[in-house]
Amino acid sequence: MNDLEQGQYEDERFMRLHNCISYIEKERYNISGWMLFEIPVFYSHCFYNEQTQEAFDLAVWDIGEVIPRYLDSASNEQDAKTIQDAINKGYSDFMVE
Known part of the structure; x- marks a missing residue:
């Protein structure tokens, strides 16, 4: 985890996901009920809430x-x-659904 936080992890997929998690934490957004729905292309992380049927991408x-x-x-x-x-x-x- 320390390597991720310092930006020294070799796999960019994990770095990008870690960036998303860090952004959500920094923005203090309550991610309860949300899931990472898909990563259709390398830069896009799609989140979806089944209960509310809402979505957003990072x-x-x-x-x-x-x-x-x-x-x-x-x-x-x-x-x-x-x-x-x-x-x-x-x-x-x-x-x-």
Whole structure:
């Protein structure tokens, strides 16, 4: 874990996931009920809440740079200011129950 926190871990997939977790912690967002739904491309981490059927993405373009994102009604990725903003603006009708 120390290597991850210092940015010295060799596998960038773990570094990007660690960046997401650190971002969620830094923003003090309550992640209870949420799961990492998928990682469709290397930079995108999609989170989903089955109970509320809400979703948000965290993009890690460069190691250490995390950007909340959402899919709009045309399934285009859009940046958001916060995780809650991404949830509010996101289009969740594509999710499977």
